[in-house]
Amino acid sequence: MDLRAGDSWGMLACLCTVLWHLPAVPALNRTGDPGPGPSIQKTYDLTRYLEHQLRSLAGTYLNYLGPPFNEPDFNPPRLGADTLPRATVNLEVWRSLNDKLRLTQNYEAYSHLLCYLRGLNRQAATAELRRSLAHFCTSLQGLLGSIAGVMATLGYPLPQPLPGTEPTWTPGPAHSDFLQKMDDFWLLKELQTWLWRSAKDFNRLKKKMQPPAAAVTLHLEAHGF
């Protein structure tokens, strides 16, 4: 991200101002349950942040995989990466999903993807790559936690992993290095698609859960704003 010093100072000033006024916002001071809105917003923001973080990670990792994986027009078929959760879904199907299903699918997908990513981290040959992957894993873990939080707020149970279906990372002789690289490639690709999809999901959920704007205004006015 190309942020100049001036921009940073401006943002910092803005942040300080917001923080200064935070205690005065009555909506934040109330002790009651804030509802799922903030946590959905946070999850959405985290998704966007992860999207940004993945762009940098993918660049590094694809360069590590070498050509042709780092070539922009390389688009291999999905070989052997069947265990990866697919993010692509028919629009009609997606629309037909309810909130619980959406969140459950997200949660399951990220649990799987996180597991694969950790395996990727163990395999990486350079320390720098390992650092980047570990950092991303931590963020993804955070997203998983956020989704779990949202689900808890909405009263949905967390999906229980079926015994034996826990994805495992088994780098073995059966898996050639090339297929491994293809899997890595697809892992990054699926991760990207999932983040897009999640952003869309959370945005939809956010809008759905948002109370009417007039009510908020009224509420604020009543507290002397």
Added chain:
Amino acid sequence: MDIYLRWKRPSRLVDNKRMRTTSDFQWLLSTFVLLYLMNHVTSQRKETPYDLKCTTNNLKMWDCSWKAPSGAGHGTLYEFCIDNRSHSCYQLARTNIEIPALSHGDHEITIRSLQDAGSSTSEFILNEKNISLIPDTPEILNLSADFSTSTLHVKWNDKGSVFPRHSNVIWEIKILRKKSMELVKLVTHNTSLSGKDAVHHWSWVSDLPLECAAHYVGMRCYVDSPLFSGHKEWSDWSPVKNISWTPDSQAKVFPQDKVVLVGSDITFCCVSQEKVLSAQIGRTYCPLIHLDGENVAIEVHDISVSDNSGTNVVFMIEDNVSGTVVFAGYPPDIPQNLNCETHDLKEIICSWNPGRPTGLVGPRNTSYTLFEGFSGKYIRFKRVEVSANGSYHQLLFQMVPNQEIYNFTLYARNPLGRSEATILVNITEKVYPHTPTSFKVKDINSTAVILSWHLPGSFAKINLLCQIEIKKINSVQELRNITIKGVENSSYRIAVGKLNPYTVYTFRIRCSAETFWKWSKWSNKKQHLTTEAIPSKGPDTWREWSSDGKNLIIYWKPLPINEANGKILSYNVSCSSDEETQSLSEIPDPQHKAEIQLDKNDYIISVVAKNSVGASPPSKIASMEIPNDDLKTEQAVGMGKGILLTWHQDPNMTCDYVIKWCNSSRSAPCLMDWRKVPSNSTEVLIESDQFRPGVRYNFFLYGCRNQGYQLLRSIIGYIEELAPIVAPNFTVEDTSADSILVKWEDIPVEELRGFLRGYLFYFEKGERDTSKIRGLESGRSDIKVKNITDISQKTLRIADLQGKTSYHLVLRAYTDGGMGPEKSMFVVTKENSVGLIIAILIPVAVAVIVGLVTSILCYRKREWIKETFYPDIPNPENCKALQFQKSVCEGSSALKTLEMNPCTPNSVEVLETRSTFPKIEDTEIISPVAECPEDSSGAEPENHVVVSYCPPIIEEEIPNPAGDEAGGTSQVIYIDVQSMYQPQVKPEEEHGKDPAGGAGYKPQMHLPINSTVEDIAAEDDLDKTAGYRPQANVNTWNLVSPDSPRSTDSNSEIVSFGSPCSINSRQFLIPPKDEDSPQSNGGGWSFTNFFQNKPND
């Protein structure tokens, strides 16, 4: 018999191609000859069995066959007899027989054919040499493939039991590839027979992965038995066995995940059911080599080192991608600089440089194993990180109890190879201790401390060598080495002595083993102040009597820190004589002076300095001063920063010498400082930061004798002499007509700034305001200088001066440091009155005398004088001729006189002429010319000249506004023109008499009038004939015709000067030469020509 004709044995070595080619040729030749002979023989022997041939495949049995004679039917019987010692015959109904191998030598064979028509007999001579040894066709027992390594394994039985032992067998194996069975390899494999059947193995690594194409293997053999003298021939080829890989539905690329050496050649292939479009390694696309079906291969030559994740080889298939990763790297380098040492004698650290990077990482990275030879222990190096270039690797090896010598071998291994390095160490000689920690300092006394530190390790078996750095402030650091017995508990203590009391020390320590290998790193620094001790000496003391002589002032100097041994708190002063003792105690430290009222007795003064620990030994000094009558004051000048005082040794001086000094301008008692020197000294260099150049100091040398001090010498001196800063104040005491008496005063010592060496007195004539003494030293001749070196002289009389004259006097003092400033004064000498009187009287007297003598002479010669100087003059009125009045001419009637004085007119009327002015004709011509430029542009005077060559134009256009004045002006201008154009000086006069064609001067002014303006050629002719030449080069003028518009703006200075004007066209006839001349641009001609040429445009 054909059996004799078979002379050629098969070549022994088949794989020698060259040899085989030669033998093939010989075969052909011999076969040709043989066929000819056989035909010849056959034609003769067709009636009998013929063409007996014997072969063997095991050297034990011979298989002989012959051809039946013509006419032999199916039921023909043959009798085969071998004529040897035991004559044996065989009856048989076929034309071949297997007989046991015959012994060496010729054997007569008789074959008789028994048939109905009768019998026929053939005789053959059979020798082993005629027998061919043709082994049985070998059979491949097993052909297997290791696809991962692309290796084919062939297994076969040599059937050695049928042959005698020690026969050599050559196996020829051929490898064919693809369904088209292209021969890719033909190799020979030698074995020897052991007399038993043996199974042989042979392996071959294919360059092409075996998965990609079917491979076929066939073999034959050649038995080279030394016991057999007959022909040996190759067996037939065995039936080929093939190996192929059953592809699955997915396209696959081989070899998979292979590690290869950088620079090697490698073939990749893709097994695919679909068409392969392209293949690339890294970013490089490779041409496809088509194999069976849709399978393809690529060849990569001289592969370069791979990236961390390997080099990708990718085959693009329709709707699919398949690939593999190859890892190109190097085998591990020999570990360099393998070194093993220990920090604590518990663990051995072996470190090494891995050398050249292998280019392989992760699971293919080099693995290291450190093996110890004596104990047989080993440890493996596990490395997670990709090491940076050239970084050292290290391994920790737990020491084996009671083992000091270790023999380490470090094995390095990766998929491409292995290497090793060894080192034999005595570990007690390779101790590199840790950095000492918990370093502490504790006092023992004022000169000793205890240092303690912690050094982890079990050094009980060795001695440690430790180095202590002791550093004092403003002092050089001191290093002390100590040897200390190593302990098990890692705590060490040591005492350090020979320290100074009350001194800040900085300690730090490092250690090594006594058998030195490496110093540890320095411990942290510890600063420590040692405790105080009593002052080691009394203070340096001096005494002075006060100016009134009643009080004795005692001075002492503060003790230096190394003698004070602590913080001096106070001083005790006591004065004791035989009778009494006075004392002043507890004088606080900053005070270094005490005054005691004494009554001039001999006292011994003692001063004691005290710190918190105790009092110093007293320093004593006697109060008595021994008088010295023979005292002179001397002078001394210092050098540099100090002043050197010398004296002769005085044996009477028993104790020491004291030099005290003070600023001479200070009031008594005068004391700045003092210095004591031992009694055997004869000189001392007094140095002090307080000394300033140009300041006079008094130095007093005291000798110590019998407990009293005697002043031996008094010296005044300067550290450095400077020039005086003031001039001597002088006055004129007396002035006479020829001398001046000057008197001056001394310069104060403070302002003198050096020893006065003399005065310089300058004087010269001069008034106050006009005369200045400049450059006094430059030796001007009119300045007189007097150098007064007698500094006691305070007056000076300057004699031989002129009276009533102003003199400028200058006086300046000088020291060895230079000249002081000058002071000047103006003095006028008095008038000399006697001389004046004489000067008046003498001329008066002379004048009177001369007057008298002249009067007398005149009187006596008055007649002669009258005649000579004042004769009678005739009156002109008396001249008749002119009829002047008689009265006038009366008295001069002499004819002579009349002749001498002819008639003189009384008055002369003088007629005025205007000869100075030029003729009117001239002015008429010239004056309009002069006006020409003035009216047109008001240009510079030079431009007047410029336009003076165009009179007719101006005349026509511009009327002369002031003709009379112009006449004067024109003259001046005319002269200017003259000076530049000589031919134009006399225009009017020469006009008439000089025709155009005449030689000499041709005035230009008139030329345009006479000549046809347009006819330039004629003008040129004129120019040629006339003496006058144009000033500019004529040839350059024809650039522009006079009528050309261009000529309008070509008014240059030269044009104006040199170019005649055409009357009609009013153009310059001579074109411009310098168009850039700014002067011409402003000229009247510019405008005139411009406007006149407008219509032409």
